[in-house]
Amino acid sequence: MIIAPKIRGFICTTAHPEGCAKHVAQQIAVVKNRGLIANGPKKVLVIGSSTGYGLSSRISAAFGANAATIGVFFERPGEADRTATAGWYNTAAFESEAKAAGLYARSFNGDAYSDAVKMEVIAAIKADLGQVDCVIYSLASPRRTHPTSGEVFKSVLKPVGEVFTNKNLNTGTGAVTEVSIEPVQGDDIAQTVAVMGGEDWEMWTDALLAAGVLADGVQTVAYSYIGPEVTWPIYKNGTIGRAKEDLERVQKVLDGKLAVLHGKAWVSVNKALVTQASSAIPVVPLYISLLYKVMKEEGTHEDTIEQMDRLFRDRLYNGQPQPDEAGRIRVDDWEMTAHVQTLVGQLWADVNTENFAQLGDFEGYQSSFLRLFGFGLDGVDYAAETNPDVKIPSVG
């Protein structure tokens, strides 16, 4: 079939296998150009490994440190006349590149929140690797079925307490409008914490520990975001922020549990970037467009791959994690410098539909978004007949 982007609101319902492969290859090239990470991880489990920060974590570990990787994700395979999701194609490409480089890579497509997937992954670690020395937790999901109660929890993106009104970007048209988001109702907070909080990270760690598949000195990392005050009502102080607080609670619990292995749990606060998950958050895409403009002009812009390479190379594996006062790793440090935030703050005050093309990096936002689905990459013939039914070697 001829594969073109089909955008519905903040998602793209098609993906291009060759474009996704190019996107993965570009990320691998970034990491390889920076040379080998000395004393890097050797055997890595990435939960949420097919897109965004998790994919870049897997690429950084494999191609930056020659690590064996196991990836877990929830993606849809392709059919003769229907494309797979981008994460499926990304993983197919990752596995073939890993194989060509002589690196072990095995993947699991299923619900990471379930006991069954945890047990399958543990069996694979036992059979193939013995133990893992690094576990990355990078799930972003709108819902979770609880493995013991069977209850289905749904996460929402809402402010707590009062209506939040601010500027918002229509990512399709570039119009800057105003959005008002109603505050939480009922058990919205508890629901969101159940999905995006730390309970499942703890369940994974407990299961891995009980099975004896965590190596001495293991490090486990979950990802968070804080961002500037303009986004706090919808992010840091909203329902998702409550879930991230819960992640920090669990990080401390896991530190205690991993002490027997001289292990360490971390929350890493990462930069705001265009991913499938972040595109769904109101207000954030406008902030990202302004942030990209400023950071590209300053020469400090990074994408998920540069962020994750820096996390592994300059924080987790060089003995200098540089935790903040709350014990978190901060690779959002360049985003959060006072200088960058002052400039973005000025743009935020001034931006409207008429001047957005000048003040914001809309082109950068849109091209980043399309690249997530394998569109707009150089060297891909988008007019050519393309087979959407691509296999992931270790999944089928």
Ligand code: NAD
């Ligand atoms: P993403 O949507 O690109 O990736 C989500 C991953 O989770 C995918 O691999 C997907 O397959 C997997 N997944 C979802 N539900 C699953 C399930 N039930 N079972 C197995 N896998 C499942 O998202 P992202 O933006 O890379 O987010 C990853 C983490 O990084 C999140 O914790 C997010 O809050 C955090 N983060 C994101 C940003 C940002 O700006 N994007 C910034 C800082 C922190």
